[in-house]
Amino acid sequence: MPKRPVTDYAKRFKIFRKYKDLTQIQIADVLGVTQPAVQKWESGATDLSIEIIQKLRDKLNMSLEWFFTGKGTKEFVAAKSSIMKDMATILTDSEMTKFRLQTLEENYKKLHAEFHAFKHGVKD
Template identity: 35%
Template sequence: MSINNHDDNLKNKMAKRIREVRKCLDLNQGQLADHLPCSRSNLSQVENGVFFPGVSILDALINKFNVSLDWLFTGKGPMFIDEKEKGLDLLDFGKDTEEIKEMLEEMKESPALKHRVLSDYYSLVGVERFRQQKEEIKKKIKEQMTNDQ
């Protein structure tokens, strides 16, 4: 696959995921654009894969809506990050770096191990947790929109 095809593929996948976030939050393009550093028409172009989302849009999705950057780029893991976990991640960052590096190296060598580890992780995260986070975020967005008016 050429670099341009890879870039287009990533752009289209991210476009789909950003649209999915918006729909999950039960917002129309105008409502989401009001919380992002872009216009409704610009968001529409991003969602349709015309433009790759800029850093400022990605930053707003991550920081205002707790969207997982990993999920935006890969589609893996939970769509949203719990605020408590976000804080803990920052506090614990780097404590297990060597173990993580070792595990990643092992996973590179064995696709079966990688699949098993990720499969176990996602089953632990669970669908119910995602649903709960989604409802909490929807509630926060609606409260924020009410306060902004």
């Protein structure tokens, strides 16, 4: 099976870890996972789950806008007004929905390809 390309999310995860001056072991401890899990995320072998992304936001103050779009600052900066906060929440929810949809689409394509490979590999 060919190696998966490293996604922008995987790249931003690694950038953020280094920005926070954390080793793979240290960030694994913060997130409650193993160092090999962190290595797999950074290499693109596996995708970060929504739960892990939320932990990055909650425990390390990572900006979801930056994580999903690459725009803005790496760390969350509190909004000055409730309207700004509401807009940030809507954007975050929208980006998380896009991320979930992208993950579902990738899984569908993989399953579809595996099904066709299986179907054509079976002889009647």
